[in-house]
Amino acid sequence: MNNKFDALKDDDSGDHDQDQGSPKDSEKEKIEDEDKEQNTSKKKMVVPGAGEHPLQYNYTFWYSRRTPGRPASTQSYEQNIKQIGSFASVEQFWRFYSHMIRPGDLTGHSDFHLFKEGIKPMWEDDANKMGGKWIIRLRKGLASRCWENLILAMLGEQFMVGEEICGAVVSVRFQEDIISIWNKTASDQATTARIRDTLRRVLNLPPNTIMEYKTHTDSIKAWEDFHGLVNASGGR
């Protein structure tokens, strides 16, 4: 019985559904007694400290910055993205957040990503590949506040779309900043509409703010077109 659990656990390691279940619901002492293999896989999981406020999901902070002069590719994107840390409680979130500079103080072409633990901030991740994102372009000076409001709404489960949210990104660019929130199912219009309405409410954006929904399939296509990477077998 136990073996079956272990085997399945390894297979499912990319599935974020289990992330907050395991550490919060099992006793730590038990883990110590079990075999090393399982021990190491569980060690990676963050758990809320005693007396802390647990979050519905565990999340991971990521940071990426485009290296000047190097051609962008999916591979180099994955190499450039750095994991900052994962957390399971409100207190742990603040610990990381207060020890990171604010997005408004970032320079160059860089991004902060906050995704559910187990979901990579990449279009290709299983949780993202059928998904899309709401994009809001901000004039300079607004990013820090908007990013904070966005992630607080996400961590506090204010979007009320079940398991649909994957993560959020703030992108610092030359003349503007962009914040976006990613969800699993781009074709689910009820969900995307709900996310949009919640965004309007929590970000307090001026009524004329343009919000744009983009599927990741479109993003991939645009990216490939831009970089001239058209699949040779694709007949184009």
Add this chain to the structure above:
Amino acid sequence: MEVSRRRILQKHLEPARPLRRCIHVNIEPRINAASCAQALREQVDQETNIGIEQFYKIVNLHKQKHGRITYTRDFLIGLASCPAARKKPEFLPEHPIVLIEARDPGHLKLHELRLEGEKEDMAAERAHSP
């Protein structure tokens, strides 16, 4: 007769039903064991061989039943200045974006004050909260 019983069994043996419905099955009245022994055995098998993924889905469903863990923005901000929230994380990579000491959470509020003047909506919304 044979045919109709088979149909019942088949209906009961569907292995790949979504978990939501699977839970529903558990609270349905049990089918008479004498007439449907094979089906029952199958069902027991299904229950004991439940995968880890399904297990967590059930845990999650139960959680949803009791409500998701939600926090308002104000509540979260209220926790930002408690000592547990100001400690340096145990594992923090050395990186230009990583600070040696915690930022002052107060200056995040100053930031807002400056911007709130532009946003009457926000003031209106604030008025609703106690």
